[in-house]
Amino acid sequence: MDQDSPVLFSRRGALAIATLNLPKALNALNLQMIDLLSAQLDQWADDDAVAAVWIDGSGDKALCAGGDVVALYEQSAAYGESPEYRYTTEFFSREYRLDYQIHTYTKPIVVWGGGIVMGGGIGIMAGASHRIVTETTRMAMPEITIGLFPDVGGSWFLNRMPGRLGLFLGLTGAQFNGADALFAGMADRIIAQDQRETVLAALAALDYSAGNAINHRLISDCLKSCELSPLQRPESQLREHYDQIQQLTDFASLPEVCAAISAYQGVDKWLQRAATTLAGGSPLTPWVVWEQLRRARHLSLADVFRMELALAVNLCASGHLKEGVRALLIDKDRTPKWQPQSLEEISPQQLESCFSAPWDGAHPLEDL
DSSP: OOTTSSEEEEEETTEEEEEEOOGGGTTOBOHHHHHHHHHHHHHHHTOTTOOEEEEEESSSSEEEOOBOHHHHHHHSOOTTSOOOOHHHHHHHHHHHHHHHHHHTOSSOEEEEEOSEEETHHHHHHHTOSEEEEOTTOEEEOOGGGGTOOSOTTHHHHGGGSSTTHHHHHHHHOOOEEHHHHHHTTSOSEEOOGGGHHHHHHHHHTSOOOSOHHHHHHHHHHHHHHHOOOGGGSOOOHHHHTHHHHHHHTOSSSHHHHHHHHHTOOSSOHHHHHHHHHHHHSOSHHHHHHHHHHHHHTTOOHHHHHHHHHHHHHHHHHHSHHHHHHIIIIISOOOOOOOSSOSGGGOOHHHHHHHTSOOSSSSOTTTTO
16 A cells, blocks of 8 residues: 555454544545545445454654644635635535444444544544543643534544533533543543554454454453553643532533633632633533533434534634634634624524525435
């Protein structure tokens, strides 16, 4: 295979390997990568010689730092412009199809989530049957900073975290580590970063069978034997701050929750950063997070992705993503000029329009 390909595929016996291969871009997902990985997973699903799949990222810095937001910026509308839905519909529908494919894959999928795992990287990792984090793992759903929302199934997995951790992480974009991921149900095993090759070799050497259930157990037992002891793991911010997060989010309305988080005046730097990020983020995103979690509570996984596709395309057409990416990544002035500027100025009609299908005819993900 061409070593310059954005996704590398290889085999070690019955273990099939996919490596995201844009290390200079922290393996950020573009459409070509999404299509290559999805097609290969389809092929491996039908290959009796493949018992399990391993997904990782090239280099040690990241599994995947998210989606290609610069391409989305270029294809999204600014405030006041007429929206063009074609590219954003294609990008997000193909990305969400890949995420759904991973969630529903019958063969074991092992994802090595060392380094940065954010946005679209969490989308790849969240649905895997065996999710590995390391002491270097840095995870987040930081979409509030760019006027998007925690997508790639965020409505599904944030709702399944203990208490209101999912709401807090969605509103603040707060970073969390490998121990946090275990506590929040976003990972299954924490293994030392320098053991990646050892673990890969151990998985390749397993005596796989024709039965997926047996292979799932073989992999689980193998990974369990490699795991870091509790004393070797980083401290969990989510576990340490759980009670305080519950207090900060224990209100009946979104404005009250946001006011409580933003008003944090304590000495804890992690909570300070969370408060600052929420206060400076898009005023539309918190409303979307609040409502997406409420609406998704009893939805199927397929319906979650269908809802999120409408949200993603509409937010790209609203001007919020364009302005957020401009301020953070294009001009880098870090002073986004949101329209409207405050939480209170977002109307119920504006929020409702985010959830309305922007296409005529069949939903692009109708067949999930």
